[in-house]
Amino acid sequence: MRLLVAMLFVSTAAPAIAQDHSGHAMPSAQSPAQTECEKEAERHRAMGHSVPEGACAPKAQPTEPAQDGHTGMDHSQMDHSQMDHSQMQGMDHSTMDHSKMEGMDHSAMGHKNTQQPEQTTMDHGAMGHGTMDITPIPEGAPPAAAGSGPPRAADAIWGADAMRASRNALRTENGGMKVFWFQGDRAEYRAREDSDGYLWDVQGYYGGDTDKFWFKSEGEGAFGEQLESAEIQGLWSHAIGPWWDLQVGVRQDLSGPERTHAVIGVQGLAPYTFELDAAAFLSNKGDLTASVEGELDQRITQRLLLQPRAEVSLSAQDIPELGIGAGLDSVELGLRLRYEIAREFAPYIGVEQEWKVGQSADYARLAGEDPSVTNYVVGVRFWF
Numbered sequence: 001m002r003l004l005v006a007m008l009f010v011s012t013a014a015p016a017i018a019q020d021h022s023g024h025a026m027p028s029a030q031s032p033a034q035t036e037c038e039k040e041a042e043r044h045r046a047m048g049h050s051v052p053e054g055a056c057a058p059k060a061q062p063t064e065p066a067q068d069g070h071t072g073m074d075h076s077q078m079d080h081s082q083m084d085h086s087q088m089q090g091m092d093h094s095t096m097d098h099s100k101m102e103g104m105d106h107s108a109m110g111h112k113n114t115q116q117p118e119q120t121t122m123d124h125g126a127m128g129h130g131t132m133d134i135t136p137i138p139e140g141a142p143p144a145a146a147g148s149g150p151p152r153a154a155d156a157i158w159g160a161d162a163m164r165a166s167r168n169a170l171r172t173e174n175g176g177m178k179v180f181w182f183q184g185d186r187a188e189y190r191a192r193e194d195s196d197g198y199l200w201d202v203q204g205y206y207g208g209d210t211d212k213f214w215f216k217s218e219g220e221g222a223f224g225e226q227l228e229s230a231e232i233q234g235l236w237s238h239a240i241g242p243w244w245d246l247q248v249g250v251r252q253d254l255s256g257p258e259r260t261h262a263v264i265g266v267q268g269l270a271p272y273t274f275e276l277d278a279a280a281f282l283s284n285k286g287d288l289t290a291s292v293e294g295e296l297d298q299r300i301t302q303r304l305l306l307q308p309r310a311e312v313s314l315s316a317q318d319i320p321e322l323g324i325g326a327g328l329d330s331v332e333l334g335l336r337l338r339y340e341i342a343r344e345f346a347p348y349i350g351v352e353q354e355w356k357v358g359q360s361a362d363y364a365r366l367a368g369e370d371p372s373v374t375n376y377v378v379g380v381r382f383w384f
Helices: 002-012 032-046 160-176 359-366
Strands: 179-191 197-207 211-222 227-239 244-253 260-270 274-283 288-295 304-315 327-339 345-356 372-383
Touching: 197 227, 197 372, 211 244, 227 260, 304 345, 327 359, 327 372, 345 359
Parallel strands: none
Antiparallel strands: 179 197, 179 372, 197 211, 211 227, 227 244, 244 260, 260 274, 274 288, 288 304, 304 327, 327 345, 345 372
16 A cells, blocks of 8 residues: 555656646647556545546646656645545655655645755745835935025024024033033152152143133152242143144243243144144243153053153253253153043053253253153042
């Protein structure tokens, strides 16, 4: 019985009957394969098996040789619900090529569908899903009609007085606010060979995005001695770009011979996030000097940062009373490692090397000072 049922499935899937020819005229002559198929069908009908009509119908216009197995067989014409599968339970389906049985509902026959997911083609149009209408993103300038409305249309609804207050608040909250900011960039203790010392370097501003009043103060000295240097600056700062401010103002020296300087400079963020502060100073004695400071924050972690720093001072002439020589006056190179306990408060340790250069080094030796000094620093950086 099992052998006969297997022969029926193999014979009904023969190449000669692989396609659905419903609606086509049957040829008068039958091929040997058709004859054999009809014989097998008669045997199964005699055994009580249900065989669909037209299972052995020939192809009217064969296009290409059908593959072995069930490929191309129109199972939609076969009423599987009428087939007695209880008599087919012992059939060995492992010898049948089910991977090529396209479109057949094997779940209704108890067969496992061996077709791979990537081989399935779903007709979403036939399922009523339709096609996805993807609207392209607009390009170019907005149409002229976008700005054709009245500029103060809201006045007609809320009134001019109410909208005037609203517009003033909008300007204030989006760039017109006045902000106060203060930062202690360096507030440190300095351990060095001769005598320990200290240094402060603070700055801040008050103002808006474009114009600010900017103030700075810097100084250093040794414990138990007079200040080596100290100064304070008051500047008007104007934004000349998204990253740079032009600064003009006054600097007052607080140590040594009194000097008042006119100041012009720029401060901002250079490419690769270098923070730069460059300024030229013209004193009331006619002395022209300049300084350039640069630093770079390199994050090791979210809270641990390494900051290399450099400062160069220059002078257009010798200034003996200040111990400054013409040309390159001094160079400072430092490296600080800080940890941000909070973003606004970060202690640090580091090392900094100072050199007096050229005539300035000679002035330092005449004053009994070492023109090259190494400082080991501990300090804190803060802002609010």
